[in-house]
Amino acid sequence: xxxxxxxxxxxxxxIAGILALCFLVYIGAAPWWxxxxxxxxxxxxLFYLALASMWNLLAGYAGLISVGQHAYVGxxxxxxxxxVLFLGMNPLWSIPVAGVAGALISIPVAWLVFRLKGPYFxxxxxxVAEVFRLSAAQMSSVGGGSGLSIPVAVMRDLGRKPDRxxxxxxxxxxxxxxxILLVYFLLRSxxxxxxxAIRDNEVASSSLxxxxxxxxxxxxxxxxxxxxxxxxxxxxxxxxxxxxxxxSVNDWTVFVIxxxxxxxxxxxxxxxxxxxxxxxxxxxxxxxxxxxxMILGAMAIGIMLAAPKGLWGLLVSRYDFSIFPVxxxxxx
Amino acid sequence: MTLLDLQDLQKSYGALAVTxxxxxxxxxxxxxxxxxxxGAGKTTLFNQITGTVKPDHGxxxxxxxxxxxxxASKRCQMGIARSFQVPHPFVGMTVYENILVGAxxxxxxxxxxxxxxxxxxxxxxxxxxNQLAGSLxxxxxxxxxxxxxxxxxxxxxxxxxxxxxxxDSECVSLLNTIREVHETGVTIIWIEHVVHALMSVAKxxxxxxxxxxxxxxxxxxxxxxxxxKSIYMGEDAA
Numbered sequence: 001x002x003x004x005x006x007x008x009x010x011x012x013x014x015i016a017g018i019l020a021l022c023f024l025v026y027i028g029a030a031p032w033w034x035x036x037x038x039x040x041x042x043x044x045x046l047f048y049l050a051l052a053s054m055w056n057l058l059a060g061y062a063g064l065i066s067v068g069q070h071a072y073v074g075x076x077x078x079x080x081x082x083x084v085l086f087l088g089m090n091p092l093w094s095i096p097v098a099g100v101a102g103a104l105i106s107i108p109v110a111w112l113v114f115r116l117k118g119p120y121f122x123x124x125x126x127x128v129a130e131v132f133r134l135s136a137a138q139m140s141s142v143g144g145g146s147g148l149s150i151p152v153a154v155m156r157d158l159g160r161k162p163d164r165x166x167x168x169x170x171x172x173x174x175x176x177x178x179x180i181l182l183v184y185f186l187l188r189s190x191x192x193x194x195x196x197a198i199r200d201n202e203v204a205s206s207s208l209x210x211x212x213x214x215x216x217x218x219x220x221x222x223x224x225x226x227x228x229x230x231x232x233x234x235x236x237x238x239x240x241x242x243x244x245x246x247x248s249v250n251d252w253t254v255f256v257i258x259x260x261x262x263x264x265x266x267x268x269x270x271x272x273x274x275x276x277x278x279x280x281x282x283x284x285x286x287x288x289x290x291x292x293x294m295i296l297g298a299m300a301i302g303i304m305l306a307a308p309k310g311l312w313g314l315l316v317s318r319y320d321f322s323i324f325p326v327x328x329x330x331x332x
Numbered sequence: 333m334t335l336l337d338l339q340d341l342q343k344s345y346g347a348l349a350v351t352x353x354x355x356x357x358x359x360x361x362x363x364x365x366x367x368x369x370x371g372a373g374k375t376t377l378f379n380q381i382t383g384t385v386k387p388d389h390g391x392x393x394x395x396x397x398x399x400x401x402x403x404a405s406k407r408c409q410m411g412i413a414r415s416f417q418v419p420h421p422f423v424g425m426t427v428y429e430n431i432l433v434g435a436x437x438x439x440x441x442x443x444x445x446x447x448x449x450x451x452x453x454x455x456x457x458x459x460x461x462n463q464l465a466g467s468l469x470x471x472x473x474x475x476x477x478x479x480x481x482x483x484x485x486x487x488x489x490x491x492x493x494x495x496x497x498x499x500d501s502e503c504v505s506l507l508n509t510i511r512e513v514h515e516t517g518v519t520i521i522w523i524e525h526v527v528h529a530l531m532s533v534a535k536x537x538x539x540x541x542x543x544x545x546x547x548x549x550x551x552x553x554x555x556x557x558x559x560x561k562s563i564y565m566g567e568d569a570a
């Protein structure tokens with residue numbers, strides 16, 4: 001046993017890591033090779049990837065199956081608008097402010113919804129999001145039920161159109177990479193060991209000394225903060241906000257759940273695969289309208305039945321492999 | 333010194349009383365066996381000691397502190413660790429990672445990675461270090477249950493039916509491990525149906541039926557008592 005050492009990565013994961021890094025640089029350089037429309041599409045992909053990574057952290061690891069994360073997306077949007085309109089802030093600087101506010105607001109929400117377990121928790125989070133939406137619709141200062149737009153002058157302050165698009169793109173890129181790195185380093189830490197144990201068995205983890213309540217609260221608040229920031233940036237790109245768009249369960253929760261479930265819940269790679277697949281489907285099938293949504297639904301059911309751990313899970317069960325190694329290997 | 337003191341515990345699920353007026357105390361360094369038919373309330377008793385289930389009435393004292401309302405995780409950090417009758421492995425984690433959880437979050441966590449390696453060797457699981465716990469056989473899952481509990485560095489170790497289904501030689505090696513652990517000063521309470529295994533290490537037996545303590549004492553006397561004969565062999569034998 002003297003010869004045993006613990007490693008965190010394998011040769012294969014190091015090579016995959018280098019390839020992933022190259023791909024990341026390529027995506028990061030998109031403003032130099034992509035046209036305006038493609039850049040907007042990639043920005044949207046980054047938003048969804050970040051949202052999916054956060055939902056995966058919540059549901060896939062902490063067992064918090066929330067169907068109300070759109071509460072924080074919408075909250076982020078409205079916080080950004082409030083910062084811009086009432087405090088005269090730069091829209092991009094309002095993003096960290098929204099993050100902090102989102103975290104603070106999520107604490108009393110957690111206090112409420114953590115009293116509910118399993119399906120009740122899921123419904124509870126949805127109800128909270130509805131309350132957020134209805135509250136936003138009541139506030140005439142942010143446009144009430146019909147919403148409002150960002151004044152043109154505010155956007156003009158961000159620079160000329162190409163500069164502005166690049167600035168927004170890099171902010172989205174940073175947020176998305178930041179969200180994935182947050183999950184990665186969290187999972188490699190002591191908290192990650194606890195989270196992985198909670199993912200697999202709550203009763204056993206608690207009787208081995210894992211403080212489940214504290215870790216779940218931490219994850220919930222962290223996911224809320226990041227989701228709020230993404231929400232703020234999403235509505236900078238949309239230029240317009242209304243309660244129905246900001247708190248859309250379809251756009252910000254259902255699609256995100258679809259992405260994580262088909263990609264592979266409880267893995268870092270899963271949401272990445274899921275996001276790519278989701279946008280691929282959307283690009284080819286969105287013109288079909290309602291049929292497109294039916295195809296999405298059928299695919300989700302099919303994958304859940306055939307590969308409950310998603311496409312990445314299917315791959316991992318065949319080849320023991322990961323791009324983001326978070327486990328421990330004993331070598332002798 | 334008394335390590336564990338249960339005072340008048342009561343627990344019911346609806347009309348079903350699973351623990352009734354149960355009192356028991358365990359001295360430091362003791363090795364207590366718990367016997368009783370299926371459904372007698374043995375595991376529920378463990379759940380109340382570890383904090384997975386809170387009693388309706390009564391008190392649990394551990395190491396001089398009242399822990400009745402304390403969380404399972406806090407009790408583990410005070411020094412109570414258990415194995416589960418139906419193994420609860422972290423299926424998506426390797427054997428080593430399973431043990432590492434106990435070593436990291438248990439009572440002492442000075443150097444969890446090294447501690448986990450030591451426990452893995454001690455319990456003979458080192459050849460399966462990188463295997464996913466979900467792919468283990470039932471036997472290995474039971475061994476992992478004990479390894480993980482030991483990694484939490486307990487003062488009190490609760491073992492719930494870990495000898496069931498073992499071959500004779502496996503049982504001998506399990507008994508050796510239990511003796512070794514006990515010799516390092518760990519107090520053990522062991523629920524077991526494999527009576528000969530229990531008899532060979534237990535210093536004291538407690539018999540439970542219908543959630544009550546039927547009798548207790550040294551193994552020899554308890555096994556020959558009319559109460560035990562009546563439970564295991566029917567009224568006539570008494």
